[in-house]
Amino acid sequence: xxxxxxxxxxxxxxxxxxxxxxxxxxxxxxxxxxxxxxxxxxxxxxxxxxxxxxxxxxxxxxxxxxxxxxxxxxxxxxxxxxxxxxxxxxxxxxxxxxxxxxxxxxxxxxxxxxxxxxxxxxxxxxxxxxxxxxxxxxxxxxxxxxxxxxxxxxxxxxxxxxxxxxxxxxxxxxxxxxxxxxxxxxxx
Amino acid sequence: xxxxxxxxxxxxxxxxxxxxxxxxxxxxxxxxxxxxxxxxxxxxxxxxxxxxxxxxxxxxxxxxxxxxxxxxxxxxxxxxxxxxxxxxxxxxxxxxxxxxxxxxxxxxxxxxxxxxxxxxxxxxxxxxxxxxxxxxxxxxxxxxxxxxxxxxxxxxxxxxxxxxxxxxxxxxxxxxxxxxxxxxxxxx
Numbered sequence: 001x002x003x004x005x006x007x008x009x010x011x012x013x014x015x016x017x018x019x020x021x022x023x024x025x026x027x028x029x030x031x032x033x034x035x036x037x038x039x040x041x042x043x044x045x046x047x048x049x050x051x052x053x054x055x056x057x058x059x060x061x062x063x064x065x066x067x068x069x070x071x072x073x074x075x076x077x078x079x080x081x082x083x084x085x086x087x088x089x090x091x092x093x094x095x096x097x098x099x100x101x102x103x104x105x106x107x108x109x110x111x112x113x114x115x116x117x118x119x120x121x122x123x124x125x126x127x128x129x130x131x132x133x134x135x136x137x138x139x140x141x142x143x144x145x146x147x148x149x150x151x152x153x154x155x156x157x158x159x160x161x162x163x164x165x166x167x168x169x170x171x172x173x174x175x176x177x178x179x180x181x182x183x184x185x186x187x188x
Numbered sequence: 189x190x191x192x193x194x195x196x197x198x199x200x201x202x203x204x205x206x207x208x209x210x211x212x213x214x215x216x217x218x219x220x221x222x223x224x225x226x227x228x229x230x231x232x233x234x235x236x237x238x239x240x241x242x243x244x245x246x247x248x249x250x251x252x253x254x255x256x257x258x259x260x261x262x263x264x265x266x267x268x269x270x271x272x273x274x275x276x277x278x279x280x281x282x283x284x285x286x287x288x289x290x291x292x293x294x295x296x297x298x299x300x301x302x303x304x305x306x307x308x309x310x311x312x313x314x315x316x317x318x319x320x321x322x323x324x325x326x327x328x329x330x331x332x333x334x335x336x337x338x339x340x341x342x343x344x345x346x347x348x349x350x351x352x353x354x355x356x357x358x359x360x361x362x363x364x365x366x367x368x369x370x371x372x373x374x375x376x
Contacts, residue, residue: 002320002336089336091320098309101293108284108292121286126314132190132279134320134337148190148277149322 002135004093009141010159017071021061040163068106076177092124190323192281197329198347205259209249226350256294264365280312
């Protein structure tokens with residue numbers, strides 16, 4: 001089977017990496033704990049809650065050179081993905097940030113460094129439209145994935161985050177991938 | 189319709205850009221004129237013809253920061269792609285160099301600069317396996333495109349280069365896209 005795995009908040013802990021950098025750079029500013037992050041995009045919650053200046057603060061952190069490369073892996077995700085890749089074709093299917101050059105290049109580095117091999121770079125697919133990609137399963141945290149193709153091939157499987165709990169018609173694995181074998185028995 | 193357009197040697201003149209840089213950097217070395225370039229990869233022809241040191245010379249040029257960004261557009265290609273994009277969904281479907289960080293980031297810049305707008309960045313898909321991408325047509329110079337999917341959705345249409353003239357079972361447009369309307373009347 002062909003399995004696509006999103007990077008941010010699925011294998012790379014974008015939310016934890018952002019929060020860590022926010023508190024390092026701005027220890028005086030308020031923040032939203034991870035368990036209370038109820039919107040898919042940071043700015044959709046930070047700006048209404050704390051004010052318009054957070055738009056710039058978020059953008060500065062996201063576009064910092066090295067931000068993507070230094071994201072911690074989601075606990076359990078790397079081991080689970082390695083195990084799936086022993087039996088299936090695994091690709092990382094990710095959208096870069098539109099505004100910056102760093103994120104695209106750093107996603108290749110991140111995959112190589114976390115999985116320990118230059119060959120893993122070849123598994124990365126960067127696209128702003130995931131409906132164009134063929135595969136059986138797409139593991140992704142985004143509540144709704146839309147694009148040019150109305151009926152994508154893949155079934156989306158969610159990684160659980162507070163901001164996607166309103167979606168009830170999709171299979172869902174825990175944040176730390178601890179239950180992936182029960183949720184996706186066809187991959188065993 | 190969904191139309192995928194490769195970048196290197198289809199919209200971006202990789203061969204002309206390489207030859208220009210080779211002659212700038214090494215005016216003393218021999219070179220292969222564009223009309224005699226009969227292999228898909230540079231090293232497959234340069235190394236047997238001129239010696240193993242060309243492997244390093246080619247790699248140095250390809251991985252130079254700024255090399256991809258400064259590739260000249262293929263004459264006629266930008267206008268043709270713009271015209272096709274008025275009626276169809278056009279994506280750029282390209283493989284970055286595995287060894288370098290520059291090429292991925294610079295491909296986004298190239299598309300933005302040549303087409304004149306940040307929105308064009310979103311049309312770029314970077315993948316090492318184009319058979320995974322859904323679409324009706326893939327305009328690509330590579331003689332044979334293989335990957336995880338044995339029967340891709342798209343029909344490949346070649347851009348004519350000496351190194352793909354042995355392929356006789358595919359539609360083919362001229363290097364300068366001058367005959368694209370006759371070859372692809374369904375796009376008009």
